Amino acid sequence: MKNQYVGDVGDYGKYSLLRAFSEAGVRVGINWYLTEDDGSNDGKHIRYLEKDDMRRYDPVVFDTLKRIVNSGNRSVQAVKDSDMVENALYYDGLLKIQGNPPEKEHFRIHWFNKSMDALAGSNLIFLDPDNGLLDNNDYLAKGADKYIFPNEVKRYYNEGYNVVYYCHKGRRTYTQWDDYKNAMVDRIPDAKPVILTFHKGTQRSYIFLIHSEDFVLYRKVIDGIKRRWRNLFSEEYSKKGDVAGASTGQKITFTKSDGTVITLESRADGQVQMRSSARPNEYMVQPVDLFCRLLGY
Numbered sequence: 001m002k003n004q005y006v007g008d009v010g011d012y013g014k015y016s017l018l019r020a021f022s023e024a025g026v027r028v029g030i031n032w033y034l035t036e037d038d039g040s041n042d043g044k045h046i047r048y049l050e051k052d053d054m055r056r057y058d059p060v061v062f063d064t065l066k067r068i069v070n071s072g073n074r075s076v077q078a079v080k081d082s083d084m085v086e087n088a089l090y091y092d093g094l095l096k097i098q099g100n101p102p103e104k105e106h107f108r109i110h111w112f113n114k115s116m117d118a119l120a121g122s123n124l125i126f127l128d129p130d131n132g133l134l135d136n137n138d139y140l141a142k143g144a145d146k147y148i149f150p151n152e153v154k155r156y157y158n159e160g161y162n163v164v165y166y167c168h169k170g171r172r173t174y175t176q177w178d179d180y181k182n183a184m185v186d187r188i189p190d191a192k193p194v195i196l197t198f199h200k201g202t203q204r205s206y207i208f209l210i211h212s213e214d215f216v217l218y219r220k221v222i223d224g225i226k227r228r229w230r231n232l233f234s235e236e237y238s239k240k241g242d243v244a245g246a247s248t249g250q251k252i253t254f255t256k257s258d259g260t261v262i263t264l265e266s267r268a269d270g271q272v273q274m275r276s277s278a279r280p281n282e283y284m285v286q287p288v289d290l291f292c293r294l295l296g297y
Helices: 009-023 058-071 077-082 101-118 150-156 176-179 185-186 210-228 286-295
Strands: 028-031 089-091 124-127 162-167 192-198 204-210 233-236 247-255 261-267 270-276 280-288
Touching: 009 058, 009 101, 009 192, 009 204, 009 210, 028 101, 028 286, 058 077, 124 150, 150 185, 162 176, 176 185, 185 204, 192 210, 204 210, 210 233, 261 286
Parallel strands: 028 089, 028 124, 124 162
Antiparallel strands: 162 204, 192 204, 192 233, 247 261, 261 270, 270 280
């Protein structure tokens, strides 16, 4: 993340996503992976702020970003001061790697440890690097400050936090993208992954790694984001497929008077899936309370 990016159309989707979690009672921690501005034209996509039809997706975030851009102070500090993501915690330590190899490694480790202190108390930690995830933990890699390292994602998760990080497809082929978006799914096999992709401006994806006990709540928030943003946020799947539809192992069956067997099964997203032996290849998904009403409870 660079200060020059603040208010870009990608920020609109990003902060709306994070704000939805804060509204659901999830305390969000943001590690901006802040790097220095580079004088390029990146971050120039702000004309959406002139279009009233874009405001309807999230008026609070839209108006806040418009004020920040119009103020001339496009900075992560301005985002922090706005309280757009209520009750959030932030880490804005500048990630600028310098020195000889041991010094670079020491700086990175120290920088990351400071982020752990700053974001303690979060439920969901968002990582916002310039370029996404590096495929290894090479402290000496070219442009390493523009990437998150796999061991950093894993440490956040293993410390009990849910994690979401930014990345993009870029020029990768579909096969390369499939491997890339599954990189942390392979490294943290017990996490429940969800991948949301934002389609306004350049493609931006947000990869969630969620602890099982938080999945139902997070799933509800994510589904709400998809409804609010219609087709501008869509979901992709990891190699685990649709983990929301995975069975919890809890199910009941009953037989109707005509011999048809009905199976009700609890899903990982907290909803109930119903199958009928009359149409074994089809199923219906409904909230638990609706099924209870239908059954007279």
